[in-house]
Amino acid sequence: MSRRGLLKTAGGLTAALALGAGSAPTAADAAPAAFTHPGMLHNWGDINRAKVRVAAGNDPWLSGWNRLTANAHAQSTWTPRPQATVVRGGTGENYGLLYNDIAAAYQNALRWQVTGSEAHGRCAANILNSWSSTLTTVTGNADRFLAAGIYGWQLANAAELVRDHVAFDLAAFQEMMVSVFYPLNNQFLTGHNDACITNYWANWDLCTIASVMAIGILTEDAAKYDQAVTYFKSGAGNGSMAHAVPYLHTDADGYALGQYQESGRDQGHTVMGMGQLGAICEMAWNQGDDLYSYDSRRFMKAAQYVAKYNLGNDVPFTTYTWGSGQNCAQQSHTVVSASSRGQVRPVWAMLHYHYNRRLGLDDKYIAQMCFSVAPEGGGGDYGSTSGGYDQLGFGTLMYAK
Known part of the structure; x- marks a missing residue:
């Protein structure tokens, strides 16, 4: 069951x-007969625990809280810059305006949830309302699908935290997510921009799955939620679990490891994948589905592999070959990539506190990575480019147990 x-x-x-x-x-x-709210990256238990621990001055929650309140995006004076058209890829790019406003909305929403600060709650609601009343199009080259995926699930998560705030126009926001983001999400999952099914890296599918799932939860649309779960389990592209983690290994200490689809590409995108997978699994968990454990915990094996390598250890690697472009021209990676090895992204607390604290499993490498980068920050703490905003972050504050 x-x-x-x-x-x-x-x-x-x-x-x-x-x-x-x-x-x-x-x-x-x-999909669940009744959706749980809040029920994406955070549930009421997460929020209440953070409230109690921060108020008591307990670490590591207090250190996570201090990381949040020090972020420029987490201030109630943040002024949004909504656009009618967001462009990612090609000429006229302006998507940085969106990801900065998302970070501000999410961080202010967290401050409202944890302390009840009305100024922060209204700031978050105002940011989201300004976008839902302005944005009509997400466009650009193929990267428009990345924008629709990453910013789709992140926007929905910020909205989920303030869905009951008196100043938030939930209906208008739901309409924006369904009319602007979901069509691009669905187009990508069903057509992959008319490319070979293996052309796009796993993260393209994963952020799209996360967006479809988040929109399904936000709008209580069972069909969309089911679409995301089904693709995660058995989709044709690189984002389904068997394709995202194509090879399994066991290291000399007996730990099960899973080679990630992008491990031969670079470590920045590989660690990003752990964050996208984590977001999907955590949202599903809060709706009652244990995707974390799907296929004999294949995701945990991948996270162990990625953490072990980025901690400076050797990992096994099986040559990975895929079809690219429209004609499926064959390409291969023969070694794990050292590019951007050790890059810090706020993805590990969510994974450690699930596998080790919720389930009581030995997650040696995930745990080491988690504590080596704690307390986790969020958008604005990891550089100004888009990679620093691929995760919403603050896992130490919200997941520590």
């Missing part, structure tokens, strides 16, 4: 009785 099936005991009992002895529901993996 899925985690959600265990949680929904009343509904499960009713369904079992209706089906009769020896029968089982055929939609065991369908």
